Amino acid sequence: MSATPRKNRAGRRILAVGAGLATVGALVAALPAGAAQDQSQGRGHGWGRTVDVQLLSFNDLHGNLEPPAGSSGQVSHTHEDGTVEKIDAGGVEYLATHLRQARQGNRYSVTAAAGDMIGGSPLLSGLFHDEPTIDALNKLKLDVSSVGNHEFDEGAKELARMQNGGCHPTAGCSVEGKTFEGAAFPYLAANVTDEKTGRPLLDPYFVWEKDGVKIGFIGVTLEGTPNIVTAEGVKGLKFGDEVETINKYTKILERKGVKSIVALVHEGGAPASSSYNYDCDSPGPGDGISGPITEIAKNVSPQVDALVTGHTHQAYVCTVPDPAGKPRLVTSAASFGKLYTDTTLTYDRRTKDIVRASVDSANRVVTRDVPKAQDMTDLIRDWNALAAPIANRPQGFISADINGRGSTAYEKPLGDLIADAQLEGLAPADKGGAQLALMNPGGIRSDLVWAESAAKEGNGVVTYGEAFTVQPFTNMMHVVDLSGENLLAALKQQVSGSNAASVKILQVSKGLTYTLDMTKTGADRVVDGTVKLNGEPIDPAKTYRVAMNEFLAGGGDGFPALAKGTNKLVGASDLDLFNAYLGAHSSAAAPLAPPAADRITVVR
Template sequence: MAATPRKNKTGRRFLAAGAGLATVGALFAAMPSAGAAGDEYAVGQGTNGKGWGRMVDVQLLSFNDLHGNLEPPAGTSGQVIRNKADGTTEKIDAGGVEYLATHLRQAREGNRYSITAAAGDLIGASPLLSALFHDEPTVEAMNELDLDVTAVGNHEFDEGARELARMQNGGCHPVDGCYGADQGFEPFGGAEFPYLAANVTDEKTGRPILDPYYVWEKDGVKIGFIGVTLEGTPNVVTAAGVKGLKFGDEVETINKYTKILERKGVKSIVALVHEGGMPASTSVNYNCDGDGDGDGEGVSGAIVDIAKNVSPQVDALVTGHTHQAYVCSIPDPTGKPRLVTSASSFGKVYTDTTLTYDRATKDIVRTAVASANHVVTRDVPKDADMTKLIEAWRPLAAPISNRPQGYIAADINGRGSTAYEKPLGDVIADAQQEGLAPADKGGAQLALMNPGGIRTDLVYKASGAEGDGVVTYGETFNVQPFTNMMNVVDLTGANLITALKQQVSGSNLNSVKILQVSKGLTYTLDMTKTGADRVVDGTIKLNGEAIDPAKTYRVAMNEFLAGGGDGFAALATGTNKLVGASDLDVFNAYLSSHSSAANPLQVPAANRITVITK
């Protein structure tokens, strides 16, 4: 299958930006690159082979997991940690597409050969400014950013394959129509870069639903890109989003298309993989290679096995999904070190990699590859094109986004909390239990919330004109952007216990997913043990009484969990299901009824799960 060529640069033209507001319809369900002292940890040697000689330096700029964060992310979601020379760390405000564009354009200066690539989840789970318009603003921003190619991520399937095809090809939304028509916006033209989905096939035809690879070429220099998402995408996306699709093994797929590219004469290959790892440190400039022997000791997780088994003909892996920042060397199947990178999330970091291309062999000189992560700081000028784009969309979202929903006394951290039990997780679980407790609403006795569904924090300091402590619809939507419908089901005590043990076993053994629990449900989590034993038998209680395996409980959860998502197969055993309001609606109702300007919501104590760490 031939790769889709990059479209001619057209972009959306905001003919009447700033014109009157339109009514928005219902919300749809070891050499660093050049830089200042203190730049992020770098891997590789590099060369000076620019120009027309045999050795040519090709710049690869990459990022991942933007999730539609056009505006600077708020609170801890918009910060990165960096190690300082004196051994301490510093937090740096980062992100925002206006700053990302400026950093990338500055980085491209002086580089004759420069490619910009991404590793998936550019859209989906997005803030309201993008999500309200089905992520059209983000795709347009990526066009303006001159993105050359991206892999799909699991969140590209949040609205299904048909909507993903619209993101690629353009056209008006089938339900909401053409946004901004009254303001003079031209119809959505789609992505001017190819989405790659090599391991996502149609169950009926067996063919990839989008292009599997893309070949970038300039002056005879050819570099092939193969894009895959994690094979486990169906476990982290609602069933409707992946209906009719098959997700293949990442390694087998990359190796298959590597051979195809080689037969076409393309010997320089980069894999864009929406799967990642966990570095031993969260600092953006952590030395991921430790002792420098290139054995990948500094990172763990699924990407390690993938990197160790992908064909040696692949020269580098650009990865994502785990929202971590790392630049590591992991040995390929022959034992030769190979670069593996990831650039955090939300546009807070980008990776600058130098791929030294040998014109004679048409391959990358692996020993000359150099790479470094860089923070997207906010101390640079905002990119004017991105500002224009944001300012064109913002008035359309404002009537919904600015509605007050409640009040908080201080930051209530969700995504930004490193604890297993997150303060905002407690608030959300309580909102779900309370909202679905009435008999006609489902009679919920307890509620469970998946931690991955909490996308950011509730931040006290106002980012707009509403005032400190005021929580707007836009802010609550940013916390819970999926608008999952709430379910209440009958669950046996035995299956409830099993579900809690699945937090730390099975597919969650090495990457635990601790459910957020509503008030009254308590238990002990002993992290000194392994697997399911970490959830201590006999400690699981509801309102002080031990959970009875033989008893039936009414449990509230979102539709994703009720379908067994995130490895919680026991939750899919629920019966007598009642479908309620959306998770966002019950969250907003809770804030409204439990807070006021005079009595704002306090930060929960987060003391429902007792954690033993030593």
């Protein structure tokens, strides 16, 4: 099932062009036997003035090679009568089949991604430092990708290894006797530079070319990457303004004779509907989408023909007016390989530009009713065999689904469970003496799904692999002294400052309660006087021992107040504490039930 294709209402076309240092040939499917070649127009075949170039794109795969579980593996489709259907989607075996079928009959086809291909990955990929995902992307014939913030989870040197290959410096070769070959596609990082030299960390752009048809790709990640990645991951790097960077390299490409340009931007927006087939151009271009990408799109040079975006894990195919007032295509294909975007760009050989008025684009569902790609099945089988001794170890039992990533509530049942695990593990005096724990919602990468557990092990068993999928970063836990004043400031920073537009509600351990009034604005949404610990109001002058992961302790996710903690004690990893809690509080006879999620009272 797929959305109805939409035609962009104005503008030039976008083509994927060659790389900063090298030109890579497009993956092209053979023409069907007997296909006609229109010598006057050449649309789709490339012999006339204009040719159709197929741009297939996706984003935020996060190493999800196997079909994502529970609600994380579903997309919503709104029917004409207003009913909403949930469709199971995703899995690289199915993504490969869909992309290969889509390419058939398209002489000019290029595949691009908008970052976060790796990082925050399930155990199958994460256990091997995401080498399995890079291998899968190579088999998918990905032509180019921008970096995302999660490409920096293990730092610049590890990102360079993902690009260039080689065995891990400490873990060694994942497969005995075999050296990791690296990405066969270029990773682009135009706005990421070395602080000392000022040079781009990776190639800033790539030019795709076939039969004289050229499309330039410029890749950027969000300028705020340092705020959402551990400090060690971005050490020595500078992240520049997205618009300024794209405009700079647009001029460079134009001087090289490349007039058709696509920006791969790891920053996104929020459509008014979560359905992948929502028309975000109703009533007018871009009216149904908001968020950072709208301001970027409104200011990027009109010479850029389209923006392929990501980061927010949303699905949209919109047109947003460029600085000249002409609507321009902006797309995103949700996350985890559940969708891909199929765009047709009409390239004019005379002007070397895209005819924007002829652009068609739609998000397509990666359904699971197609044959699995055998090469991907083989890849998953081989890596699973290596992971099995660790992945299949039971950690605990659950009585029902405990939703985290799939929950739309501010307070997530799985968030409460994780925070409780952190508090319990770090409350003993010799472990840090924590009185409360805080967990960032973005660090919860999946749900705990009873049905999946039951299908694999029976009776709702939670395996190490499933726990790892929920908490894949293996962040070390910190316990710090934090004043009541700073604790209250941090809670207000959930809904103000850099989080004012897109709130980030911290998950809290048992005993911490407060009221969140969403009818108010900014910091006032956290109602004064309601923040209590074990029934006692938080005293601004008092000191509290607070447990949190190293990312939050460094002020990540827009919480500078949390970085003011002192008297730090470094404890076990978040994953170790989570698994220990599951083991201590559940058994086959007494599985763990979902928490009530009643610590934050929300007023709407």
